[in-house]
Amino acid sequence: MTDPTDPRRGANRAFGVLGFGAVLLLIGSTIGLFFAPKESFMGDVYRIMYVHVPSAWNSLLAFTFAFFCAFLFLMKGDYKWDSRHEAALEVGIALTGLMCIQGPLWAKPTWGVYWDWDPRLTTTAVMFFAFSGIIALRHFVEDPVKRATWSAVATIIAYADVPVVYFSVRWWNSLHQMQSSPETVSAPFLIPLRTNAFGVLFLMIGLIMLRSRIAAMRLEREMAPPLPAATTPGLQPQGARS
Amino acid sequence: MSGLGAALSKELMLQWRSRAQWLAVFAFGAAALLLFSFAVGPNYELLRGNAPGFLWLGLLLSSTLTLSESFQAEMEHRAIEGLLLLPTAPHVLYYGKALANFTQLTLLGVGLVPLMVVLFDAPLPRPFALFGVIALGAAGLSAPGTLYAAMTFQARARQTLLPLLLFPLVVPVLIAAVKATSLLLLGDPMDQARPWALILLCFAALHWSLCGVLFGRVIED
Numbered sequence: 001m002t003d004p005t006d007p008r009r010g011a012n013r014a015f016g017v018l019g020f021g022a023v024l025l026l027i028g029s030t031i032g033l034f035f036a037p038k039e040s041f042m043g044d045v046y047r048i049m050y051v052h053v054p055s056a057w058n059s060l061l062a063f064t065f066a067f068f069c070a071f072l073f074l075m076k077g078d079y080k081w082d083s084r085h086e087a088a089l090e091v092g093i094a095l096t097g098l099m100c101i102q103g104p105l106w107a108k109p110t111w112g113v114y115w116d117w118d119p120r121l122t123t124t125a126v127m128f129f130a131f132s133g134i135i136a137l138r139h140f141v142e143d144p145v146k147r148a149t150w151s152a153v154a155t156i157i158a159y160a161d162v163p164v165v166y167f168s169v170r171w172w173n174s175l176h177q178m179q180s181s182p183e184t185v186s187a188p189f190l191i192p193l194r195t196n197a198f199g200v201l202f203l204m205i206g207l208i209m210l211r212s213r214i215a216a217m218r219l220e221r222e223m224a225p226p227l228p229a230a231t232t233p234g235l236q237p238q239g240a241r242s
Numbered sequence: 243m244s245g246l247g248a249a250l251s252k253e254l255m256l257q258w259r260s261r262a263q264w265l266a267v268f269a270f271g272a273a274a275l276l277l278f279s280f281a282v283g284p285n286y287e288l289l290r291g292n293a294p295g296f297l298w299l300g301l302l303l304s305s306t307l308t309l310s311e312s313f314q315a316e317m318e319h320r321a322i323e324g325l326l327l328l329p330t331a332p333h334v335l336y337y338g339k340a341l342a343n344f345t346q347l348t349l350l351g352v353g354l355v356p357l358m359v360v361l362f363d364a365p366l367p368r369p370f371a372l373f374g375v376i377a378l379g380a381a382g383l384s385a386p387g388t389l390y391a392a393m394t395f396q397a398r399a400r401q402t403l404l405p406l407l408l409f410p411l412v413v414p415v416l417i418a419a420v421k422a423t424s425l426l427l428l429g430d431p432m433d434q435a436r437p438w439a440l441i442l443l444c445f446a447a448l449h450w451s452l453c454g455v456l457f458g459r460v461i462e463d
Contacts, residue, residue, distance in 0.1 A: 074459060122413075129410035136406050140398045150393045153456045154407060157386060160448065161411075 014209035021202030028195030036192050045109050050192050052102040053180050054200035055095045060162055062092030062204055063131060067159040070152035079219055080212075082148035085155065086138060087211035089131055091204055096128045111175065119168040120176035127165050130158040144222045245330040249338025256315055257342055263311065264346065271304035271354050279361050286363050293362035294423035298379065298416055301351045302409070308346055309387040310404045312339060313395040322461060336457035340388040340450070347380035348373075368426050371435070375422045378442035382415035383408075385449035392460050418442045 032050035039046035066088035073081035103121070104114035115121060134154045141147040164171075169178050178184055185193060257264065278296040282288045316322040325335055352373055358364050366372070390407045394400040422438035 126410050126413045130407075133403075133406040133410060137393070137397065137403060140403055141396075142398075146396065149459055150397075153389070153460055154393070156456065157389070157449070157452060158411060 010213060011210065014206045014213070016206075017202050017209065018206030021199050021204075021206055023199075024195055024202060025199030028192045028197075028199050032192035032196065037188055039189075042110055045106060048102055048106045049180070049189075050196050051200075052099060052106060053193060054197040055099040055102060057197055058200045058204045059092050059095035059099055060166060061201070062088050062095060062208070063127070063159065063162050065208070066092060066131075066155055067162070070155040070159075073148060073152045074156075079144075079148065079223075080216065082144075082152070083212040083215035083219060084208065085148075085152060086215045087208040089135055089138075089151075089155065090211055091207045093128065093131050093135060094207075095200070095204065096124065096131070100124065100128060116175050118175040119172040120165065120174050123161060123165040123168045127158075127161045130161055131155075134158060144219055245328075245334040246337055246341075249330075249335055250341050253338050253342030254345070257346060264308075264350075267304050267307045268350060268353055270307060271300045271350060272357055274300040274303050275354060275357055275361055289362040290364055291428070293358050293364035294420050294427055296362065297351070297354055297358045297423060298420050300354055301347065301376075301379070302383065302412070302416060304350055305347055305383050305387060306401075306405050306408065308350070309343060309384070309391045309408070310394065310400055312343055312388065312391050317395050326461065332458035332461055333454040335461075336388065336392075336454050339392075340384050340453070343384040343388050344377075344380050347384055348377045351376035351380055364427050366427065367429075372423060372426050375419060375426065375435070375439055375442065378439055378446060379415055379419035381446035382419075382442055382449065383412055385446060385453050386411050389453040389457055389460060392457065414445055415442060418445070 029050060032047055036047070036050075038044060066085055069081045069085035069088055072078070073085060107116070108114050134151050137154060138147055138151050141150060166179075168174060169176050180193060182190060275296055278292070278299065279289060282292060313322075316325060326332065355366070355369075355372065355376075359366055387404075387408055390404055394403040394407065397403055418438045418441040422435045422442065425435040425438070
């Protein structure tokens with residue numbers, strides 16, 4: 001039996017979720033790299049889709065979770081939402097960064113250029129910099145109350161870009177293809193894609209759990225009142241002792 | 243309404259008293275336009291084609307100077323706390339400040355137009371429509387800019403933080419304003435400037451309402 005008051009209990013659960021995600025990612029990537037057929041036009045280059053698309057989906061999910069955490073913090077004032085908000089922002093930025101590295105690696109042999117100013121890529125770049133700015137804001141504000149409130153407000157405003165990123169390929173004539181779904185991706189490609197999507201999802205959840213614990217511990221330290229010198233005799237100055 | 247009028251008149255009076263700073267911001271915008279022309283070289287066709295982009299980049303860069311200082315009077319000696327004690331809602335203070343910033347940015351944009359015409363040989367067939375686009379773009383910049391200025395003024399490295407937060411957010415304003423200005427200056431046979439102006443209007447409407455609601459949380463905590 002595990003002790004419910006053990007502070008390591010939450011971390012163990014997070015490592016369990018991370019491990020499950022890693023296993024799913026390993027299985028999905030193995031199927032995607034070695035068993036899924038070649039794509040008829042792109043050949044093997046398309047296989048980057050098995051990490052690029054899951055990164056993209058989950059980055060949007062992470063920012064959506066950050067938005068809800070920001071909203072709930074402003075509504076309830078509970079700092080657990082601020083810790084989760086910080087974690088979701090950082091994980092979302094990491095996934096968006098990965099997506100922005102994987103995308104050009106695929107685009108160069110397929111489109112002939114690393115980057116194109118099409119609506120999907122432009123809105124994604126805007127999303128990356130908008131949320132990175134909020135992380136910078138969090139680093140430049142020492143007061144935990146102001147930091148939590150201001151970054152929550154900034155996240156709510158910046159979130160307007162997330163639906164635009166998702167729908168950009170439908171709203172405008174985009175060089176980027178439409179969202180991958182059973183209608184646009186044939187069955188042999190779908191199994192590794194979905195497995196990896198769930199793998200990255202569990203990795204994302206595990207990382208958010210771990211990162212929010214770190215944020216909560218830092219917050220606890222920042223908000224703790226300073227120790228009164230008189231209650232710790234070992235720390236009292238020599239002259240103060242009777 | 244009288245609260246908003248009082249807040250706006252206070253802001254405009256403050257801006258009038260610090261008009262030397264306004265001139266410095268205008269000089270900065272003018273210098274930016276001059277520098278952009280050096281980047282392209284003395285090719286009038288290229289300069290004319292890029293003039294709308296240069297105008298909006300000049301305005302955007304200058305806007306950070308005006309916005310970043312817009313809360314100086316309120317934050318010095320914690321005057322904001324006195325303002326919050328007034329029998330008026332915080333969003334009234336926000337709208338007063340944002341309207342004053344909007345006025346300042348619109349005047350700055352209109353002031354940079356003659357310079358753009360002279361430096362880049364840009365035609366000006368529909369000046370009033372262009373001023374309308376400048377006003378819509380300034381509205382899109384001033385609404386989030388005022389809210390972010392309230393946050394960043396109290397933070398470290400505010401001169402870095404404000405552009406870092408504001409620039410990615412106002413990319414839609416920049417794209418729509420440059421497209422609308424380009425169509426107005428260089429010809430618009432299909433009447434495409436209107437949808438771009440509509441995007442500017444929607445962006446401004448969204449941010450003027452959202453930022454007004456959230457401003458109270460930013461200054462009260």
